[in-house]
Amino acid sequence: MQASALQMTDIVKAFDGRVALDNAVFAAEWGEVHGLLGENGAGKTSLMNVLCGLYRPDAGRMAIDGTEHRIEGPGHARALGIGMVHQHFKLVQPFTVAENVMLANPQASWRKGIAAVSDGIARLSQELGFEIDPAARIDRISVAEQQRVEIIKVLLGGARLLILDEPTSVLTDDEAERLLQTIRVLARRGTCVILITHKLREVLAHADRVTVMRGGRTVATVAAAGTSATDLARMMVGDAPVDDTEPGRGGPVRLEIAGLTARREDGASTVRDLTLAVRSGQIYGLAGVGGNGQTELAEVLMGVRAPDQGRIALDGTDIAALHPKQRRALGVRNVPADRTTYGLAQELSVGDNYAATRLGSGTFGSAAWVSRRAVGKRTAAALEAFDILGARVDTSVRLLSGGNAQKLVLARELDGRPVAIVAHSPTHGLDVRACAAVHDHLRAAREAGAAVLLISEDLDEILNLSDVVGVINRGAIVGELARPVSRQKVGELMLGHA
Amino acid sequence: MRASTAISVGRVNLEVRQGIALWLHGLIVLASIVVGLGISVLLLVISGIDVSNVFEEFIVLTFFDSAGLADVLLEWAPLILVGLSAAVAFRVQFWNIGIEGQFVWGAIGTTVVMIYDIGPAWAQIYLMFLGGIIGGMAWIAVPAVLRLRLGVNEIISTLLLNYVAALFVLNQLFGAWQDPAAVYYKTAQFADHQRLPQIGWGQIHVGLFIALAAAALVWLVTERSRFGAYMKLVGSNPRMALASGIPVALTVLAAVMLSGALSGLGGYLVASGQEYALTIYVAIGYGFSGIVIAFLSRNNPAAVVVVSFLMAGLYVAGESIQVFYGLPEALIGLIQAIIVICVVGSDFFVRYRVRWMR
Numbered sequence: 104m105q106a107s108a109l110q111m112t113d114i115v116k117a118f119d120g121r122v123a124l125d126n127a128v129f130a131a132e133w134g135e136v137h138g139l140l141g142e143n144g145a146g147k148t149s150l151m152n153v154l155c156g157l158y159r160p161d162a163g164r165m166a167i168d169g170t171e172h173r174i175e176g177p178g179h180a181r182a183l184g185i186g187m188v189h190q191h192f193k194l195v196q197p198f199t200v201a202e203n204v205m206l207a208n209p210q211a212s213w214r215k216g217i218a219a220v221s222d223g224i225a226r227l228s229q230e231l232g233f234e235i236d237p238a239a240r241i242d243r244i245s246v247a248e249q250q251r252v253e254i255i256k257v258l259l260g261g262a263r264l265l266i267l268d269e270p271t272s273v274l275t276d277d278e279a280e281r282l283l284q285t286i287r288v289l290a291r292r293g294t295c296v297i298l299i300t301h302k303l304r305e306v307l308a309h310a311d312r313v314t315v316m317r318g319g320r321t322v323a324t325v326a327a328a329g330t331s332a333t334d335l336a337r338m339m340v341g342d343a344p345v346d347d348t349e350p351g352r353g354g355p356v357r358l359e360i361a362g363l364t365a366r367r368e369d370g371a372s373t374v375r376d377l378t379l380a381v382r383s384g385q386i387y388g389l390a391g392v393g394g395n396g397q398t399e400l401a402e403v404l405m406g407v408r409a410p411d412q413g414r415i416a417l418d419g420t421d422i423a424a425l426h427p428k429q430r431r432a433l434g435v436r437n438v439p440a441d442r443t444t445y446g447l448a449q450e451l452s453v454g455d456n457y458a459a460t461r462l463g464s465g466t467f468g469s470a471a472w473v474s475r476r477a478v479g480k481r482t483a484a485a486l487e488a489f490d491i492l493g494a495r496v497d498t499s500v501r502l503l504s505g506g507n508a509q510k511l512v513l514a515r516e517l518d519g520r521p522v523a524i525v526a527h528s529p530t531h532g533l534d535v536r537a538c539a540a541v542h543d544h545l546r547a548a549r550e551a552g553a554a555v556l557l558i559s560e561d562l563d564e565i566l567n568l569s570d571v572v573g574v575i576n577r578g579a580i581v582g583e584l585a586r587p588v589s590r591q592k593v594g595e596l597m598l599g600h601a
Numbered sequence: 602m603r604a605s606t607a608i609s610v611g612r613v614n615l616e617v618r619q620g621i622a623l624w625l626h627g628l629i630v631l632a633s634i635v636v637g638l639g640i641s642v643l644l645l646v647i648s649g650i651d652v653s654n655v656f657e658e659f660i661v662l663t664f665f666d667s668a669g670l671a672d673v674l675l676e677w678a679p680l681i682l683v684g685l686s687a688a689v690a691f692r693v694q695f696w697n698i699g700i701e702g703q704f705v706w707g708a709i710g711t712t713v714v715m716i717y718d719i720g721p722a723w724a725q726i727y728l729m730f731l732g733g734i735i736g737g738m739a740w741i742a743v744p745a746v747l748r749l750r751l752g753v754n755e756i757i758s759t760l761l762l763n764y765v766a767a768l769f770v771l772n773q774l775f776g777a778w779q780d781p782a783a784v785y786y787k788t789a790q791f792a793d794h795q796r797l798p799q800i801g802w803g804q805i806h807v808g809l810f811i812a813l814a815a816a817a818l819v820w821l822v823t824e825r826s827r828f829g830a831y832m833k834l835v836g837s838n839p840r841m842a843l844a845s846g847i848p849v850a851l852t853v854l855a856a857v858m859l860s861g862a863l864s865g866l867g868g869y870l871v872a873s874g875q876e877y878a879l880t881i882y883v884a885i886g887y888g889f890s891g892i893v894i895a896f897l898s899r900n901n902p903a904a905v906v907v908v909s910f911l912m913a914g915l916y917v918a919g920e921s922i923q924v925f926y927g928l929p930e931a932l933i934g935l936i937q938a939i940i941v942i943c944v945v946g947s948d949f950f951v952r953y954r955v956r957w958m959r
Contacts, residue, residue: 405844428846437844445844448837459834460845463827473830 106169114163138310156180186262340594353382363413388569434522506537633947671803683891699759701888702766707868710736737865
């Protein structure tokens with residue numbers, strides 16, 4: 104019998120004390136498409152990074168084609184025939200296709216190398232049904248074509264074990280379908296293809312077997328033919344106990360979004376006819392797998408991205424066309440997902456950042472002048488109230504820990520009486536203590552009567568905090584559930600199987 | 602996963618600093634300027650200046666001699682203004698390379714009052730002041746609008762408009778505005794009431810007080826006003842500024858207009874206070890000096906005043922070595938460049954702690 108393509112046993116990997124892989128087990132055969140499923144942070148990508156030599160495991164064994172190896176680095180992994188196409192492409196924009204392929208597969212001479220590589224690209228393109236011009240510049244071809252270049256790059260390097268990390272997340276449906284067909288062709292030729300994804304449909308339709316991971320552990324490996332979406336969803340999200348306390352009834356509707364449509368930079372509509380309403384004294388948890396329009400929705404609500412159409416009403420007033428300044432004056436506050444982009448100015452002081460949203464309001468001086476005494480006094484009080492230890496008013500924000508920086512954002516955004524708060528992944532990357540503090544502050548804002556829209560990819564956070572849970576999938580709300588919320592139900596909606 | 606905080610190169614170990622004390626930062630910059638000056642002295646010695654004379658020529662005759670100091674103070678005023686102009690624009694990340702063009706247009710705005718004899722005689726010096734400001738602002742308005750409306754890169758547009766401004770002046774000086782009595786191409790001389798009054802020490806005129814007042818005003822605006830706080834936020838993180846409700850485009854526009862006004866004021870000072878005419882030489886060298894001054898003072902208006910004084914000293918000293926030693930003027934540019942490169946290089950020591958391993 105032919106040896107297994109890959110056998111990974113009891114792989115352990117911790118970062119800074121946080122365990123990413125906890126005795127993970129994984130095995131795949133030659134000639135199969137093997138789906139690797141899991142929520143964000145389940146350990147899928149970490150496990151594959153161990154395989155392709157980017158991370159060195161703390162413990163565990165790996166065997167390729169029956170022979171045990173200690174993989175020393177990416178070069179070693181490549182030599183063993185392991186190739187990975189990362190979610191974020193590793194291509195040099197102004198270079199041509201052939202030049203990029205050659206960069207990964209060095210040749211002895213430039214001119215002859217380009218010719219040889221171009222031949223290889225043409226041959227593989229024909230076999231796989233791609234249409235790629237080796238002389239085209241990377242920044243002139245589409246994302247789908249760039250992905251094909253990545254695949255060719257890895258295959259020309261002699262990869263027999265091909266890892267694709269969320270390959271369809273950047274593609275349209277048609278392109279995704281084509282890619283998955285290609286993967287099947289490769290498997291038929293004997294390649295072992297590992298498909299990292301959180302899309303159940305793809306796995307069920309195109310994989311031979313599926314391994315599910317959760318919290319750094321391997322849950323199970325099953326044959327795709329003998330399983331259902333419901334089973335897979337349950338394996339992915341687990342059976343944690345459901346909080347069945349009474350939901351906050353909430354008061355009148357304060358934040359209302361109706362028929363909202365918005366586009367990403369590349370022109371793709373990522374928010375599609377989205378409608379939801381958040382009541383006073385209520386936390387509305389918007390659950391969903393990342394990349395389903397959450398980022399654009401948050402930006403539209405912040406006022407930094409113009410929607411194509413739709414209505415955003417605050418206490419009945421349409422604010423969709425208002426400048427962030429006017430929205431803030433009406434009581435809309437934001438806790439953005441990426442603090443360093445929309446939340447804080449890294450090079451400025453804690454005081455400058457704390458005062459930023461209310462300069463000229465009278466709080467920090469007059470219309471013309473900023474009172475440095477008022478900024479100092481009020482910032483110091485906020486640092487105290489939000490338990491931001493070790494920071495002073497004149498400390499540069501760059502030097503704050505993630506938790507302190509996020510608490511600073513909250514201190515600023517929750518000051519006064521917010522009417523509506525849009526919090527996007529407010530605890531991303533924070534430790535347990537900081538996480539709890541952030542959650543307490545959001546609950547306190549709810550008790551004070553604010554309408555809180557919590558957008559998060561962390562299902563535990565959503566279930567823990569929300570009075571109502573809405574699920575976003577492909578830019579629209581696909582289901583709304585009130586407490587007590589069924590974890591399985593949310594999981595299925597998130598993954599596209601209602 | 603974790604970013605490495607230490608790099609080893611041979612026996613040198615580099616650690617990324619988490620922060621740096623102000624005094625240490627100052628010390629590093631000061632040390633780099635001393636290194637730059639050391640290299641410059643070496644250069645002067647190679648060029649044939651006796652090493653024992655360098656100190657005499659450069660320090661004593663420039664700063665401790667009444668005539669020398671008067672020259673320095675005269676040169677100081679426009680340099681303060683161009684330094685401020687660059688600093689204000691750079692603070693909102695608008696890379697104004699067109700200070701020279703705005704300076705020229707400040708001088709044109711000043712001269713127009715003389716050429717067309719606008720307003721009553723007593724008011725003309727004030728109208729010229731306004732003309733200078735309007736000229737500078739008008740010339741920067743074009744790249745500002747192009748950038749804010751159409752996203753045109755201001756580095757290119759401001760730079761190229763310098764040449765347009767210079768060629769326009771040439772066109773006028775060889776044509777309509779030419780003074781037929783003059784030996785070289787310039788306009789007629791300004792009348793007495795069109796000149797900035799001198800204070801009776803060398804050629805120094807009240808323009809110096811205008812420049813110092815402008816510096817004080819710019820300092821107040823950038824460090825103490827709400828507009829200044831907006832500028833800081835927009836310059837540090839424009840996306841965060843927008844999300845915080847700051848009118849980003851308006852802030853950039855206002856700061857850029859202030860930058861143009863300051864450059865234009867520089868043109869007014871030179872036309873009305875030194876040249877008493879519009880010549881093709883009014884603006885030469887000021888644009889790039891402004892950038893250097895703003896860079897060395899890290900866009901701080903108070904530091905601009907100090908750095909531009911030293912820069913004025915460098916110019917005056919440079920002129921004297923030109924006269925006495927017949928060395929080319931380019932040597933001054935070279936010394937400027939050496940000091941700038943040394944200060945840029947010192948940033949490495951601000952970011953990393955260097956340890957020698959044994």
